[in-house]
Amino acid sequence: MSKLTKNQKVxxxxxxxxxxxxxxxxxxxxxxxxxxxFDASVDIDVRLGVDPxxxxxxxxxxxxxxxxxxxxxxxxxxxxPEKEAEAKAAGADYVGxxxxxxxxxxxxxxxxxIITTPNVMGKVGALGRILGPRGLMPNPKTGTVTMDVAKAVxxxxxxxxxxxxxxxGIVHTxxxxxxxxPEQIADNAKEVLGMIIKLKPxxxxxxxxxxxxxxxxxxxxxxxxxKSVETK
Numbered sequence: 001m002s003k004l005t006k007n008q009k010v011x012x013x014x015x016x017x018x019x020x021x022x023x024x025x026x027x028x029x030x031x032x033x034x035x036x037x038f039d040a041s042v043d044i045d046v047r048l049g050v051d052p053x054x055x056x057x058x059x060x061x062x063x064x065x066x067x068x069x070x071x072x073x074x075x076x077x078x079x080x081p082e083k084e085a086e087a088k089a090a091g092a093d094y095v096g097x098x099x100x101x102x103x104x105x106x107x108x109x110x111x112x113x114i115i116t117t118p119n120v121m122g123k124v125g126a127l128g129r130i131l132g133p134r135g136l137m138p139n140p141k142t143g144t145v146t147m148d149v150a151k152a153v154x155x156x157x158x159x160x161x162x163x164x165x166x167x168x169g170i171v172h173t174x175x176x177x178x179x180x181x182p183e184q185i186a187d188n189a190k191e192v193l194g195m196i197i198k199l200k201p202x203x204x205x206x207x208x209x210x211x212x213x214x215x216x217x218x219x220x221x222x223x224x225x226x227k228s229v230e231t232k
Contacts, residue, residue, distance in 0.1 A: 007035040022228040026214045027182040040178045040217040046171045047210040056203040060164035063195040067184040068159035070177030078116040090153035115144045115152045
């Protein structure tokens with residue numbers, strides 16, 4: 001095991017190994033144990049009592065973080081010419097169709113979200129093998145396949161994110177930046193947790209939320225007491 005740095009020692013000394021914290025306490029503690037020179041992302045990991053291999057236990061949702069993500073989200077809109085002006089006016093970073101389809105086929109994926117209209121999904125569907133593994137494939141369930149491209153772009157820019165449980169039964173997503181106040185971090189985390197709880201599959205048996213951890217890019221994880229999370 002590599003030797004801990006001075007800052008890492010300080011960070012680990014402040015996190016009690018067997019303690020579960022209230023969400024508000026964990027958000028405040030993260031500010032004390034993060035020493036990165038960059039504005040680190042704040043991540044939440046929620047282990048669920050589901051079997052993602054079964055379709056009726058898949059957990060996937062969309063939520064708008066009340067304080068945004070803190071990230072600059074690069075949006076590509078793939079659409080026909082009559083929708084281009086609408087997409088650009090809403091703040092899309094890249095707008096077009098055939099030229100971007102060809103760029104993506106060539107390996108270009110330098111965007112965070114792709115939004116498209118239903119009438120061009122025939123062309124976009126062919127990109128599934130490239131976009132799917134990167135989490136970039138547009139999906140009607142997440143609002144990224146729609147005729148209202150302006151609203152979709154605005155929602156994403158305002159902090160709309162989508163998440164889904166991985167093959168290990170864990171939902172992992174970012175809920176802001178360490179420059180946020182503890183209250184903002186807690187609010188964003190609460191919004192995500194509230195949606196996860198609402199999406200509990202009827203087929204899930206036993207404890208649904210098994211554990212919750214909050215961490216930053218290079219900090220220790222802080223365990224949160226699920227009972228302390230009051231959701232709407």
